[in-house]
Amino acid sequence: MANIGILTGGGDCPGLNPVIRAVVRKGINYGFEIVGIKNGWKGLIENDFIPLSLDTVSGILPKGGTILGTSRTNPYKKEGDLEKAKQNYKALGLDALIVVGGEDTLGVAAKLIKDGIPNIVGVPKTIDNDLSCTDYTFGFDTALNTAMECIDKLHTTAESHHRIIVVEVMGRHAGWIAIEAGIAGGADVVLIPELPIDIEEVCSLIKKRHQRGKTFSIVVVAEGAQFKKGDLVLQEQKLDEFGHVRLGGIGDTLAQGIEKRTGYETRVSVLGHIQRGGTPTAFDRILGTRFGVKAVELVAAKKFARMAALVGNKIIDVPIEEAVKELKTVDKELYDIARVFFG
């Protein structure tokens, strides 16, 4: 018998509820009590929790978002919060904590393991797919399919009206959504954070395409892509508790630059949080379920400081510390495949 806490932190994404459901179902099989900590690390600081039962997780498999709520709260940010989190962990009588999150949430987990809560198991989540040591994070596949469908829809207007449409997708440091949605949606240019944008090259690719008779183009850009001079296009300068600026706006700047240089009418569509919403794909439901089951198995085996990961088609476990050490960015090989279809 053990008392297990679970929290979901950082940006929400489709597949979180399948993880929670799997943790509860597998945990109950082991005879564990499962406690849901509300709103990520904020709930542990504020002692905000709900007991999870078969009833609470019934029917949540196809639901996007997270029934536990989430936040970008960092317990290392405000004096006293770390102590509160540790005290509440004790007061709740937890024997282990399952932390579902991306680089920030799992980065906190990696620190907490050394600072007083050693019994943590991680589950990798993010639509950005940028966590190391796992081929995929859940949430990515749903976001990718949403972005692809949007590109398909934008194609018709671009073609009918003879326009360039710039599609801005999410991706802070890694261009996985941009590159894969670009390949799947037949984009004519894809721009990612890993490679600086050369606006002259973008325009010459578009002009080349128009010279062979095309009267429209689709340009996909990741929100974190930067122009050659290195300036990010920011929505506002405010930083979150993990020191990240709020991105967004690169699409507009890019569209203006393209229209000015080519003379072709250029519009922009920012997909934003649409990519984080909706019902998870079958892939994300299954991946979330497999990760949730694995996380409970790791707790039962007392294998702490580990993260469930997908490598090939196998669910394995890796050190949380390794997974958050550096981000997994788009490799050149994949970019070169996308490039074949540029222009």
Ligand code: F6P
């Ligand atoms: O980390 C996932 C992500 O969707 C990023 O792609 C994006 O930059 C960020 O979250 C936006 O976060 P929020 O919606 O919390 O401002």
